[in-house]
Amino acid sequence: MEKVETKGLSWSSALLITAVLMIVSVLIARGIASSGVKGVARATQLPCSAYQDVRPLGEGVIYSDGTHLHALNSGGRQKWSYMVGMGLSYDANESGVSAWLGSSVSLLNKDSGALLFSGAMDEPVISAVMGQTYAAVLTGSDEQNSTLLIMEHDGREIDRISLPNLTVLQYGFFNNGAMLWVMSLDTEGTVPMSQLSTYKPGRMQSGNITDSDQVVYQVMFETPNVYTVGTTYMRVYDYTGVEDTAQRRLVYGWYLMDTETSGSNTLMAYVPMTQVGNDVHVSDVRMVSGETDKTVRMPFPCYQLAVKNGRVYGFSEQYVMSYGLNDAKASVTQLPMPCSDMLGITGKNEAILVSGDSVYLVALP
Numbered sequence: 001m002e003k004v005e006t007k008g009l010s011w012s013s014a015l016l017i018t019a020v021l022m023i024v025s026v027l028i029a030r031g032i033a034s035s036g037v038k039g040v041a042r043a044t045q046l047p048c049s050a051y052q053d054v055r056p057l058g059e060g061v062i063y064s065d066g067t068h069l070h071a072l073n074s075g076g077r078q079k080w081s082y083m084v085g086m087g088l089s090y091d092a093n094e095s096g097v098s099a100w101l102g103s104s105v106s107l108l109n110k111d112s113g114a115l116l117f118s119g120a121m122d123e124p125v126i127s128a129v130m131g132q133t134y135a136a137v138l139t140g141s142d143e144q145n146s147t148l149l150i151m152e153h154d155g156r157e158i159d160r161i162s163l164p165n166l167t168v169l170q171y172g173f174f175n176n177g178a179m180l181w182v183m184s185l186d187t188e189g190t191v192p193m194s195q196l197s198t199y200k201p202g203r204m205q206s207g208n209i210t211d212s213d214q215v216v217y218q219v220m221f222e223t224p225n226v227y228t229v230g231t232t233y234m235r236v237y238d239y240t241g242v243e244d245t246a247q248r249r250l251v252y253g254w255y256l257m258d259t260e261t262s263g264s265n266t267l268m269a270y271v272p273m274t275q276v277g278n279d280v281h282v283s284d285v286r287m288v289s290g291e292t293d294k295t296v297r298m299p300f301p302c303y304q305l306a307v308k309n310g311r312v313y314g315f316s317e318q319y320v321m322s323y324g325l326n327d328a329k330a331s332v333t334q335l336p337m338p339c340s341d342m343l344g345i346t347g348k349n350e351a352i353l354v355s356g357d358s359v360y361l362v363a364l365p
Contacts, residue, residue, distance in 0.1 A: 043360045050354040056344035080113025096130030117155035132177025174221040207241040260307040304342040
């Protein structure tokens with residue numbers, strides 16, 4: 001039988017075919033990725049730098065240049081400025097702005113920048129938070145033996161809470177500013193114990209929650225419930241500290257990246273612990289609200305997530321994505337410039353995004 005010889009493709013032909021296949025694959029991938037993109041978001045550049053401490057404040061932003069606080073409106077124009085001093089620290093929320101340096105603290109109206117109170121405390125100020133009715137100032141030279149001062153906005157002291165042998169993690173006001181909560185960690189025993197205490201300023205401690213099974217890192221208030229999220233469980237309590245065990249949810253292996261409470265509805269966005277760390281690449285998002293517990297996948301890996309207006313927003317370098325609880329797929333909008341960080345979302349539903357050294361307000365879909 002005659003032997004038939006076959007010839008293989010030449011190297012040049014093989015390389016040409018490989019290159020064509022690669023180009024086709026890239027074009028197909030780009031087509032799939034961009035098929036759901038809805039236009040380009042609108043952006044406003046702000047007169048502040050990515051190296052400054054920039055945060056949302058109402059419909060605009062507030063930032064520190066190291067000595068002064070500057071508040072901007074949604075158009076990027078300055079509303080007010082206040083001088084604190086070199087090395088200032090501050091907190092800003094819907095109730096007002098608190099700024100501190102050394103043992104001095106100042107309380108400011110968030111809209112006008114008007115000074116409501118300025119004075120010196122007995123000890124160095126660790127932090128301060130404004131509420132609707134009161135302000136809380138944490139003082140002490142040792143964070144494990146601090147004192148929390150509760151005062152009216154004009155500086156009149158209402159209460160003084162001693163917190164010996166406790167590391168205060170977070171604190172703030174709830175129930176329309178009428179009540180105070182303090183989350184702390186007791187490391188004196190063999191097992192660290194998380195504690196959440198609630199107070200009626202000027203009256204008494206109204207509730208206490210202790211958890212030795214896990215370290216609690218997030219607290220949320222949804223009338224009449226208190227949610228605590230830790231390394232293993234999400235637990236639900238009433239204001240007196242009694243747990244509703246039927247609502248306990250296992251969250252081991254998940255990290256709560258952001259949450260929002262609106263009225264009697266709380267939406268939580270968890271991500272796998274394996275997708276957070278020094279190099280955040282979040283693709284999977286677990287959305288939890290009431291009885292709903294679903295996991296969705298973002299079209300592009302995200303460096304940051306945020307919950308706002310009942311939606312979960314994911315931010316990548318080129319896109320902003322959003323999911324609602326009832327959405328079958330994500331809504332995707334292209335960013336007008338490549339962005340590397342998200343600093344918060346304003347009351348006008350605009351994200352504060354960083355691109356290079358610049359900061360922008362970008363309208364969210």
